[in-house]
Structure formats: C-alpha cells, structure tokens
Amino acid sequence: MKMNKYAFFALSIMIMLAMVQPVLGAEYDANLELSAQTAASCPVEDTMITATIKNLGTDTDRYTISSDSNWITIGNDIITLEAGRSKTFALWIKPAINAEQGQYTITLTATPDSDKDQKYEDSMDFIVMKCHGLEMTANTDKIDACIGETETVDIILSNTGKTEETFILTSTTGTFSTDRMTIASDTEKTATLSIPVAKNKEIVTINAQSTTSYATGTTEIEVVSEGACYSIAVLNIPPQITVCKGDTAKIVVTAKNTGYKTDTFTLSTDAENAYFNNEELELKSKEVKETYLEISTDESEIGDLDYSITIDSENAKDTAYGTITIETCYTAELIADKTETSVCPGASTGFEVEIKNTGKKEDTYTIAASKGSLSETEITLDAGTGETILLVIETEKTDTEDTNILLTLNSERTEDNKEFIVSMREFDDCYGLSVTSDSDSIFAEDLKGYLYTLTIKNDGEFEAGYTASIDGPKWTTINPDTMSLTPGDSTEVYVYASPEYDTAEGTYSITVSIESDQGTMIEKELTFAFKSEETVAPITGQITIADDTTEEIDDKDTDKEDKKFPTNIVTAIIVGIIIILLIIFGPELLKEDDEDKKEDKKEEKKADKTEKKSVAPTKKAEIKKEDKKKAETKPAKKIETKKDTKKKAEVKKAKAKPKKKAVREERKEDIKQILDNI
Template sequence: MNLHNKLGLLTAALVLISGLVSASPAALNLFPESSSARIDSFTSYELEVENTGPAKDVYELSSSSPAEVTIAPQKTELEPGESETVNVWFNPRTDRDEGTYTFQLTAESRASGDRFSETGNVEVIKDHQVEVSAEESKTACLGQKAVYTVEVENTGIQPEEFSVTSDFGELSRNSVNLEDGETAELTLEVSSDSPAERNFQVVTASKTSYAQDIQNVQFNAEECWNSEVSVTPESQETAAGTQTEYEVTARNLGTKADEFTLETTEGKLLETSLDVPAGATRSTTLVVRPGELGSREITVSATGTSESSNTVSLNSYNGMDSEINLEREARTICEDESTTFTAEVENTGEALESFNLEASTGELQTSEVELAPGESQEVEVNTSGDLGIGKHEVGLTATATTFGEPVKSSASTLTVENCWDLDMQVIPEVASAGENKSAIYKIRLNNTGTEENTYELSKEGPEWTSVKPEEVTVPAGETETAYIYAGVPFQKKGEVKITAKANGTEVEKSKKVKLLIEKDVEESIEDERNELTGGFFDQVPSPNLEGETGKVGIAMTAGAAITAAVLFFF
C-alpha cells in the first residue's frame, strides 16, 4: 500500500471518529428524590443535568405527567462536563387519590435522540377524609335484633363534624365531632318480624367538606335450628400434588336460620362460614391437593346451633415426571472464552412440581424450577475455558423434589482449545553499530494458537528507533516477520536497550535487545538466516572526509543504506 492510500485511510478514520463523538450522554440528579403536596397546592424539586460526554449538546427536558409537572427551562445547552440546574414543580390534579406516585423526568439529546431519565416521588395528601366500617352481614332469628358496630374515623388532617345515616335500622347517634385521626364507635340495631334478606347502606359525610364514605351492609332474618351436610363424590383417585374438588352442601332443616362454620380434616374450603335460611341449602367447594401417597378418609363438619358431618375417601398416587433436553451439538471454545448451553426442562407429569437442577460442569443460571403440568422452562449452563484444554462432558440432571423421583438427565460435549498464543523472537539479541550507522532487528512472530490473530507492534527505546510494519496478521500455525530499525545519530555512543512489544487478542509478548554503539559485542551473534545488522552497513564504503563535512557525508551514506533496507523488505 503506497503512502497516498495510507493517508486516505487515516483521513476516513478521523472523519468516522469525529462523527461518533458528536452526541453526548447526560446524567440527571433530582433533589429531593421524594416530596409531598396537598390537593390544590404544589411541591418543587431541582433537577441537575450534566453533559457527561465528549461533545457539546442540547437536551430537551420533558416529564411523564405534563399536566402536573412543570419544568423551567425546558431546554439546556451544555459543554462537555458542564451542568445546569432546572426547576421542577409538581401540582397534583384535584381528582388525585391520596397516596404516593412516581413520575419520570427525561433529557433527550438533540444530536442523537438518546433519552436519559430520572424518577421522582411525590406523596399526595388530602386534607379531608373519612372512613366508615361495619360488619358486612348479620343473621337474626325473626323478631330478634341484629346489632352492628359502626366505626367512623376522621382520616383527614382537619377537625370536622360528620353525619351518620342508614336507610334501614336504628343508629345510636346520627352525628359525631372528630379530631383528625380520631375514631367514634356507634351501634346499629336491625330486626324483622318476617323472613328477610336486605342490603342497605351506612353513610357518613362531612357537614362542611367533600369527605364522604359508604359501607354496604346485609341483614338476614331467618327461621331456626336443624341441619345436615353432604359431600360429593363419596370417593376419588388423583395424582399426589394435583388439585381435586368436592362439593360441600349444608342444609338447614330447622325452623330458624343458622350460621354454619365448616371445618375439614384435609384440604381447604373456599368458604368456611355459611349462612343458611330455614329449609334452604348452601354449598361451597372443598379443594384437596394431597401431598402424600396412599388412601385416606376426609371428614367435613358443619357447626352452628346444630351440628352435622360427613366422611369421604381419597386415594393418591405419584404422578410426577419430567423431560430434559440439553443442546446436543458439541461446542468448541478458546481458553479465555465462555459459552452457554441451553436446556429445556418440561413437566410431563400431572402436578405442579419443583425440580432440582444439577450440572456436571459449569454453572447453572438457576438451581430449581417450578413448573405446572405441560409447562417448560429454558435454563442455561454457563461454561468457560477454565476447564482446561480438551473435551469435557456437560451434563444436566433434573430431580423431582416432592418424592425424590423420577430423575432425568441430558448431556453434551465441550472442547476447549488453545486459541491465542504467540512465540516471539527478536534477532539478534545484541547488535553493534558505529556512530551515524544503523542496525536492523528481525521480529519473528509465530502464531502457536488455533485462531488467526492480529498483533499491534510497538517498541520502547530511543526516538531514532522504529518498528515496521506496526500491525501484522498471522494465520494460526504460521509465522510472519517485522523489523526494528535503529539509525544511530551523530555523536551517539554507548549501550542502548530496545524493547519490542506485540499485543494481539488475549496475548501480549515483549522482548528486549541491546544495541552497542562504537563497542564490540562480547559474543558474536549470528543469525541462521543471514540477518541484517550494523555489520551490513559496515560494508558500505565510507567517504574519506574530515571534520563536520565528513560526518555529514557519513550520515547521508547511512540514511541511504536504511532506505535501501526498507525498500528491500517492503
């Protein structure tokens, strides 16, 4: 490649680099991170925007809630390393519920369109609030009173007077004066002389503000007391860990209403309390997920003013199973590399199950997976060249945890190679040259790895030494050559140390050599391939000149010799 082409490539690279740094990232810092604001008020923050990149940039500022968040200014232009603080105000909507909310502040780079965000927090506070609570349902026999406990709490921050009303029954009080955070307790008495099922509301409202709350209440007037309970089916068979269901029915055979509490010796009832009118039935579901193998009896009882029970049977078996598929294709990596094997673990059984995972080699992304029947999940086994050069088996085993079986496994093969290695020699190790003469060292680069590598060559030594070429690409198993040129300047004498360096992918080597100027080498250094040294230039006839004019002539002769050597090798 001639000098003109090299300059062209260098210019293109500089243009590309200048384009890459035309945009800069930004760092955002919000102070404070959290604040609070009442309805019809606001809170303020300060947002620091810093240009952390290498180039001047303009950042457009925005928020995730423009109706409530105001930013000033909304645009800032910053030099590299420069920062600016902008003001941020949060003014909550009047219909906002009380609570803590988050919002995003974003700075968008005008140069690149990249967006950089910071999160703020705000607690919205309401001055006026009230809560009313009462039992949701009560059942009474005909003519008897059901007494509800009604609690009214001022959850606002101002003292207020609240009215309390109900469209059914009789309240002990119809208004309460409460400080903020204070609670008052009232009673509501309800009765009926005939069978009734009625839903009604207890309403509390401020007499001076918007605060209001409503509690829905149910009242049942029933006849009383006799019962029976039935459970269907009478027997079932299911896999352990799977869910099976029974229907549980409570029947009120008396003349009074009864509230039954349901209990079971195994499983879970979706409802544990049933209010059953006279002559009626109420049903719920019993869900059983057996955790042990074998047969058992399950008893369900209903307890109210009267009591009854029923017993059914259940047989459970082991229905756990799995299938594991690890990538079968063998992998080959370098010692410094890592690779990930992907395996799919599938629950082929009948029940939700957790599977313990173990890898014979490498590290698992997760050691346990929980899968529903038919569900599968991919897991990863991370391996690296630290295992050592050679072939290694990568195995994965999945064990069902509930009963410790079944155990399933799958395996693949990983080969680790020595990809990046270099044998570097500099010949000769010691060279000599006279004043205003030159020496050439040969750098022999033998790629002993299994991958092609490109080495960047450099040197540590006087400025009148250089390495050519500065980059060499060597295929695996092959050898390439570079050179160190040392042109000894005028009036330079003594011993000079030069270090040659080669830096490639995952490998770095260096070698030191010596140059003796106007001195003899103690031991003759000969290269088996007739390496060029300072002695080569000793053969160039020196002009018979004296004084400064002679020295200039010698320097010109040495420069011509170096140029001839460069042209010879390139």
C-alpha cells in the first residue's frame, strides 16, 4: 500500500516522541542499609559497623549521610553514585562517658541532592553496658554524739565493673584512714572515716571517684549533737598576711571557750621558727582571750607559707589555717658603667659605683673592697633611691700583674657583689723617653770646640722631670742638665766637646745619660775622633766634619793623599781661647759695623799673600816626604764601618779635597776676624 508524504511525516513524529519519553521521565530512588541491626559496648569504647547505600534511580545523584546520635562518627558523609551503583562505608559508635546502662535506637539517614525532602533511613539497636561501676554504703546513716567528740564510720566500696580500678575518697567533714583505694572487679573494701562532731546538726557527704573511668559513688551520713560540755574555737586568725623576708610576722590569735565548763587549752603551730607569747590559756565558759604568734621569716623561702594554729585540751580541739605571703622587700644592687680599666704603673684609677636600694623599705648597707679605698663604707638608703661612691685603686711603679677587685655590699637582709679588673699597662708606654742626636760621631782635626745636639722627647703620658749627665773626657760638658717636659713635648740638650791642647790623638767615647723622675733612663753613645793636622787617622762611618757636614766616609787607604798642615800648639791654644770668648761675647761681636768688616777683608787678603810667599816649593816637598815616612812607620788607627759604604766614602773623599782647603781658609779668616775685633 502506498503511503503519502503526510502519513510518513506523522509516523516519524510519533517514533521520535516514543524515543524521548524515557529521558524526560527519569526517576530517582535509593536504598540505605546498615550491616548490623544490634550492637553493644561500654561507654567511651568504639564499635565499628558498616552501611551500604545504592542508587536505584535512572540518573547520577549525590547523598549526604547523617545520624540522630552524637555518638556516631561517619567515615564518608558525602557520597556520589551513578545510576545502579552502590557504596559501602564505615561508621563508629562511641557512647559518652556518662551514658547510662540501657538500650538505645540509632538512626542513619541519607539525603539526596536531587530532592532534599527525600530521606532514606535505616535504624539499629545499641546497648550500653555497665563496664565500670561502684557501689558505696556506710555502716550507719546517722550519728548521735556530743560536740567535741570524734566518731568513726566504716565506708564499704564495691567494684561492680569488669576491671580493677583505683578510687579517690573525699568527705565534706572528717578524715579517712586512707583516701585512695584500689579494688579488683566484683570485690569490696572498707575505709574508716573519722568525723569530728562540731555542730548541732550536720550532713556529711562522702564521695568516691575512679581515677581511670566514669565509675563513681556517693553516700551521706547525718551527724546530730545536743551540744558540748567542752568546746573551744579559734575565733580570729587572719587568713592571709604579707610580710617582708627577714621580718617577723605577728599574728593575733583570738580563742573562745564555747563549752559549758572551764577548761585549760594549749596552743601549737606547725610553722617553723615560731613561738607564742602565751602557749597556755585557761578559759571559763564563753570567755574570750587573745594571744600572739610570731613567725620568723629569716630562713623562709619567698612565696606563700601555709601554717595552722591548733588550740586543744583533753576534751576539745580546734584548728585554724592561714597563709603568710613572704615577699622580697630588701634588695640592693651594685651598678657600674664600667668594670674594667687599664692604668699605668704608679698611677691611680677609679670606678664610680652606684649603690641602689631596689627593695621596698629603707635599709643600711656596708660596702667593702678586696683592694683599694672607698669614698663611703656605710650608706642608708630609702626604698628606690641610690647613691654613688668612688672606688680608688692605687698602684706601684713595680706593679706588672692585673688586679681583680671584689666589691661587696651587705645589709642584715640582702647582699650583692661585683668584680672589677684593673689591667697594668706597659711601663715604657706610660713613661716613654727617646733621645736622638744630629750626629753620633764627630771627626776633629783642630783643637777647638765641637757641639752635639741631642733631642730629648717625652713619649709617655705624664709630665716628667729629666736629669742629663755625661760620662766622657773631662773636656766634655752638657747643658742643660735638668729639664721638665709635658707628654709629647721635646727639648734640645747640647754636648760640648773642647779638647785641651795636650789632648792625645784617638777616638773618645762619650756616654750621655738621661734619667726621668718617673724611673726611666736611657743612654746615648757618642764618639769623638781627634787627629792633629800632622796625621789624620783613617775614620770610617758617619761623621760630622768641621764645616758641620755629615757624611759617610772610609779613608783608611787614603791617608797618604790627605794634605798635611804644620802643627802649631800656640795656635791651638789661641783657637780654644777664641772659641770660649765667642760663646761668651759672640752676640756683641756680631754688632760690628760694615767698615770694620771691610778692613778685616783687606787684612785677610794681605795675610793670604804673605802665607803663600812664605811657603817655598822645597819646603812643601820636605813636608810631603816627612808625612809619607810617618804614615809608613806608624800604623793608622782604624774605626770600624760597614763594607758596603767603603766605595761610596772614597768617592766623597776625593770630592771633599778641594773643599777641605776652602774650610781651612775659612777658619783662618774667622780667627783673624775675631782677633781684629778683640
């Protein structure tokens, strides 16, 4: 049969609707099931079970797992499942410690995200067992006694649990023979409670608590009294007082005989270093008396000191308790900005030290030092105040070792100490002295005066006086021989050498000693080498020649080349006299006018011409032969020098020959000018 196009289109629409219908009508369903319907455990013990949830719907869904009991811990409380899938998860049941024995219903719920109002549930029965238990009873529940008497009661404890446990016993009144008992399972023990009867009516509550579980027990005893024939009460004792360590705590104790007969009571305390001013009281009925308890705190530790006072007789007793807070009121401190210093031997130094009362009360202190002196040795200070003292340390110039000083502070109730160190400096650093000279050696050919210039410097740290002395030929002097220098200052000292006319040729040693009043001494060695004009001994080393030029020289092989001049003793004497006169009258001689100077020059020229004419060539030749002969027969005196300066000195010697002649000519001019002025 042939189908038209409209019929075909309608059929296609119907097929599509049939295919889409299952999708549009998706269903959601699930099933929650616990693995057990019944479980049991003791309180605080964990029991694990499992649960399974299955997605019975046609689409994926997510489920939130919860319970109506706070004993349950769920391992996985959010679960997502595809259609037809299931998942098993764990949960733990732990009854509370105070859960009572019995049966409980626990419900587990799964809530799908697709429909929050939909709940899938399953329930189980959970039994809490009595794993720990205690039963406690007394041999009586009522006591009739007189006030002041003590009654004993037996307390029976039975462990109804499954394990051995230890129980602690407490009572609102009374004392147990033992307050801790260990009892095995299904076993009982007895403890004795002593109850002092102190009231007309009292309910005594006794408790026992396990140290390892929730097991507990309690019972009550009624104590009834008609009154007391003998009774005492400590009416007044301060519950807490504060005293300074070292002070004596004074406690007022008020006692009253609350009985109906006169009685004698004795007071005692458990405090150490304590005494009553009256240890025994006789009290009539209803009579009140006071006494004092004094407790020394000298040996007590800082903090709270608990004590008790007991007043009793043969028939009555009462005890009161108090606390003494012992605090530090007396403290002191030694305070110093510095505890170490250095000092020169023979000098003094000091430390400023503050004595500070850091306590709460006035105190008097004694201060002592193991070495040195103190500006104060006893000080009284108010609380929070201080005073500065000075510790002075004196040293000797012979001291070389460092010194440790222990400063101690003491009062009747406190003490402190501090150590100070004084380091000794090197003696030479403190009292240093140096001596230098313009020349250590002088080479002289003429009998005239020569001058060494020495510089004395105070290299120390203190002003010092110095004494200069000389050890040498009698024709040597030193000036000045005393001086005073401040630290870093210097001055010049002059050593004057003026050989006498009969001075023998040779090398003379001059020792200059500089000694300070601080104990420092230094010596300077000088050398004076003298040769007459006839023979010039070989000189080596550093010398100062007549024209004040200092140079290295070594002429031990050049004696023969030196130019010789005739010796004239009279001339030497005159030259010496002239030099002395120049030192005395030199300043006046320098004031001569220009005309005298011109005339001196003319006279000098005439003298030079006369001298040149008087020296014949033949005479010069004879002098040379004679000098050569003397040089060969008489060994030259030698002065040691370094080898490496020899060559250099020979070169300088050759250059100095023309200069020597000029020097001699200048000497003649000086002599002639001085003679003309005189």
